[in-house]
Amino acid sequence: MALKLDSKIPAGPLADKWSNHKAAIKVVSPANKRKLDIIVVGTGLGGASAAASLGELGYNVKVFCIQDSPRRAHSIAAQGGINAAKNYQNDNDSVYRLFYDTIKGGDYRSREANVYRLAEVSNLIIDQCVAQGVPFAREYGGLLANRSFGGAQVSRTFYARGQTGQQLLLGAYAALNKEIHNGTVKSYPRHEMLDLVIEQGEARGIIARNLVTGEIERFGAHAVVLATGGYGNVFFLSTNAMASNGSAAFQCYRKGAGFANPCFTQIHPTCIPVHGTQQSKLTLMSESLRNDGRIWVPKNIEDVKALRAGTKKPSDIAEEDRDYYLERRYPAFGNLVPRDVASRAAKERCDAGFGVNETGLAVFLDFKTAIARLGKEVIKQRYGNLFDMYKEITDTDPYEQPMQIFPAVHYTMGGIWVDYNLMTTIPGLYAIGEANFSDHGANRLGASALMQGLADGYFVLPYTIGDYLSHKIQAPKVKTDTVAFDEAEKAVRAKIEKLLSINGNQSVDDIHKRLGHIMWENVGMARTKESLTTAIKLIAELRKEFWKDVKVVGTADSFNVELEKAIRLADFLELGELMARDALNREESCGGHFRTEHQTEDGEADRDDENFVYAAVWEYKGMDNEPELNKEALNFEFVHPAKRNYKD
Amino acid sequence: MNFTLKIWRQKDAKSKGGFQQYKVTDISSDTSFLEMLDILNNSLVHEGKEPVAFDHDCREGICGMCSLHINGHAHGPEQGVTTCQIYMRQFPDNSTITVEPWRSTAFPVIKDLVVNRGAYDQILQAGGYVSVRTNSVPDGNAIPIPKADADESMDAAACVGCGACAATCKNGSAMLFVAARVSSLAKLPQGRVEGIRRAKAMVAKMDELGFGNCTNTGACAAECPKKISIAHIARLNREFLSAKLKD
Structure with missing residues (x-):
């Protein structure tokens, strides 16, 4: 059965779509909201802002996170900033310009109507966060400061030092705390969603595991909101937090939700390189460093050998022996x-x-020229x-020797397919x-992830979910x-039992x-x-090996991190x-997806707008069966x- | 590098815990402390033994999840970093390292090195917010805030809620944590409206949850991974006193 992909994009001019849609959809009266239950899974920017806003509206909200507190979701680690079309700099920014930059940055593989709405509500987010007490950077006149980010010619990024994600999340978490205090939201920390019911x-609830006691618990609701982030940890090493995972989303996919563009992965160019085989995760260094840093490797292989042997320092290599390859290729x-090009x-x-x-997987990011031009103080x-x-991480002083950097997995643009209302192909299940x-689309611009999480949670979902729930006002408590619920719980228990019973020879981390x-x-x-055909074969083999040879110690009914990791790895496989x-x-190259066969003569991405202007939406057909491809055509009306050209 | 580890093991909240000794060998000096524990845990799994449970997530010093007491110091001997930002090169080769969970009555042990810090969430739920509804707000630039105030608010807002302050305090006081939130909001006009109620509600909740009193020893600020200044406690006290005077 093919998926029914009705994007529900409203008709009319781009700028009127969201207003028209809001006017057309149904609302639920306060008296009825009190009777309706909503489950929100995840407490990052999307989940926390959605749960708080839905609680304010009067719904009964249950919010779940795997960490010990909602405040620890991985949104907290975002550094750079959040975009908004405020035009406070008077540099001719506008909702349209933010929309255009975002759709172009995504290499024309996202929906016009959704992206326009994102740009439209971006300004409300800044107002909201300021009112919550988010200490954004300010100018001496007391007004909000901005900085520039990649992919834009205007200065529209709002920030709180290098901790913007932290401050925005603490704002959303505070709003959540307010609603917990008011009794509209109940929080379930250290709980992991293991299945959708x-x-x-229609979505009716979830099965969750209490990570402290190991109890398997049932929760019913009239709607379920998935806000569980990305799945970059499929690569084992990424800039994601250790526990970030794709399992909740994958359970929904297994139960019939379409999974769109799973291959669109953002690989960030400036991360601290892997130092050995025991490394657990990678650390991002802000994109802003590329404003003054120059990226190079030696021209001569002898110098490379000398560097690896430690007989030469980078500063010993003469200017004419350096290959500033980005400047060479993209004058x-x-x-x-x-990001995709640099990586x-x-x-x-x-x-x-x-x-x-020594691993051969690092290039230099050098501030020598900038220090000579501007002085050490300015760089500092x-x-x-x-x-x-x-310096803390590498024990090397970047004022003296260049930084070493290498690309790392950072963000996943793909995810659960949703319509304009953010509802998945399963009625009552939303993903934000x-x-x-x-x-x-195929590539996310810097400072846009925070914008999207908060747009969905504060300003989109609270409206669109009412349209669905207005049909549930006579529905009894689930x-x-x-x-x-019996069957879902039974399946979860069987999976856990199976994992604990294998008692093989490889640890979860070994296989991951x-x-x-x-x-x-x-x-x-x-x-x-x-390479992709090889990967499909190797992963299928590794998956079989996992189910025969993994060793998961501990018990089902206790705090058991190995079991948590095994459940997540089973889905990553x-x-x-x-x-x-x-x-x-x-069969094209676009954004973060580069197919070597599809490049131009000078090695650039070759997008195919004749055959691939669609979202690829996959439908689950069983663990060892090929999934079915469904297509949502992307219509570029506006x-x-x-x-994209970066050479001249 | 080689190390001897004395690690607190405790089956669950009800069981009595104790130290167990482990050896780790051939550790690269660039390995982080938590990666060293990963290596230990992987070898324990291969031996069929339960790995050491410890909290961690972002591993870049911002989520506040990691929480180890190492050689008598919250987040280890180095100042201004979280546990996940410690590297093995900071320890002498062949040394013995003692690893314990946070020790605080308000943070009961869940297992091994993992504690329950739900009390911090509860304190913030009592009043650590500005009561604004979504969409019921003025334009962001309608409220000018002097840069110095915004900067000071940000200094306090850098708190990651890890619990090191209460775990370090000899009285088990959460004053630095409470002060960071109260102070961050007190420096902003948005936060002033509910200032009185906030300080009273949060301090009352802190007392109710079994945290001790502050005697201004400054140990909390010394161990704080985000170097939150003890000056914020003075501001909290001012807020609290003026609230009480109005009672």
């Missing part, structure tokens, strides 16, 4: 090319043998905290923030002693590292038909294959897809 084709944009160029040099550290003012952080697919290696080598920055299948299907 469906009755009569117009130089070191400020977009691929670093990989190209390292593949050619010019990687500058601009990037002092980042330089300190780099990074968990859905809708706004960033009962959890039904066959559907192997999966990460397969993904990075074959489904990473450059993909080929051959299917999700990785899905990503490879999607990448194999997409902007004309153009080629």
Whole structure:
């Protein structure tokens, strides 16, 4: 059965769509809201803002997170900022310009109507956060400050030092606390959603595991909101937090929700390189460093060898022996090319043998020229905290020697398919923030993830969910002693029992590292038909190995981190294959998805607007069966897809 | 590098815990402290033993999840960092390292090195917010705020809620945590409206949850991974006193 993909995009001029839609959809009266239950899974920017706003409206909200407190969701780690079309700088910014930059940045693989709405509500987000007491950076006149970010020619990024995500999340968490205090929201920390319960084709609740006691618990509701973030940890090494995972989303996919564009992964160019085989995660260094830093590797392989042997320092290599490869290849944009381009160029040099550290997977980001031009003090003012952080981690002083950087997995643009109301293909199940697919196309611009999470949670979902719930006002409380809940719980228990009973020879991490290696080598920055076919085969084999040979110690009814990780890895072992299948299907290069076969003569991404202007929406057909591809055509009514060029 | 680890193991909240000794060998000096524990845990799993449970998530010093007491210091001997930002090169080769959970009556142990910090959430639920509804707000630039005030508010808002302050305080006081939130909002006009109610409600909740009194020893600020200044406690006291005077 093919998925029914009705995007529900309202008719009319772009700028009127959201207003018209809001006027057309139904609302629920306060007396009826009190009778309706909503489950929100995840407490990052999307989940926390949605749960708080829905609580304010008078719904009964239950909110779940896997951490010990809602405040720890991974949105907290976002550094740079949040975009909004305020035009406070008087630099001719507008809702249209933010919309246009975002759709172009996404390489024309997102929906016009959704992206326009995102830009439209962006200004409300800033107002909301200021009123909550978010200490945004300010100018001496007391007004809000802005800075520039990649992919834009205006200054529209609001920020709170290098901790914007933290401050916005603390704002949303405070709003959530207010509603918990008011009794509209109940919080369930250290709870992990393990299955979605469906009755009569509609989402009715979840099965969750209490991570402290191991109890399997049932929760019923009239609607379920998935705000569980991205799945970058399928690569094992990423900038995501250790526990970030794709399992809740994957359960929904298994139960019939379409999964859109799973192969669209953002690989961020400036991360601290892997230092050995024991590393657990990667650390991002802000994109802003590329404003003054110059990226290079040696021209001569002898110098590379000397660097690796420790007989030469980077500063010993003469100017004429350095290859500033971004400046060489992209004279117009130089070191400020977009993330996908910078990442691929670093990989190209390292593949050619010019990687500058012992693993061969690092390039230099050098501030020598900038320090000579501006002085150490200016550089310190601009990037002092980042330089300190780099030194803390690597024990190298970036004022003296260049930083070493390498690309790392950072964000997933793909996710659960949603319509304009943010509802998935399962009625009553919504997906917001990074968990859905809708706004960033094939590449996300910097400072837009925070914007989307809060747009969905504060200003979109609270309206659109009412349209669905208005049909539920006569529905009784959802009962959890039904066959559907029994079966879902039974399946969860059986899975846990199976995992604990295998008692094989490999730890969960052993297998996760192997999966990460397969993904990075074959489904990473450059993909080929051959590498993707290989990946599909290798992942299927590894998955079989996992179910025969994994060793999960501990018990089901206790605090058991190994079991948590095993449950998540079981899903990553299917999700990785899905990503490879999607990448194999997409015979073009666009944004973060680069197929080596599809490049121009000078090595740039070759997008195919004749055959691939669609969202690829996958439908689950069983663990070892090929999923079915459904297509949502993307209609560009208002902007004309153009080629991206960074050379001249 | 090689290390001997003395780690607190405790089966669950009800069981009595105790130290167990482990050896880790061939650790690269660039390994982070938590990666060293990952290595230990992986070898324990291979031996069929339960790994050491510890809290962690972002591993870049911002989520506030990690919470180890190392060699007698919250987040280890180095100042201004969280546990996940400690590297093995900071310890002498072949040394013995003692690892314990936070020790505070308000943070009961869940398992091994994992504690329940739900009390911090409860304190914030009591009043650590500005009561604005979604969409019921003025334009962001309608409220000019002097840069110095915004900066000071941000200094206090950097708190990651890890619990090191209460775990370090000999009285088990959560004053630095409460002060950081109260002070951050007190520096902004948006937060002033409910200032009195906030300070009273949060302090009352803190007392109710079994946190101790502040005697201004400054140990909390010394161990705070975000270097939150003890001056914020003075501001909290001012807020609290003026609230009480109006009673």
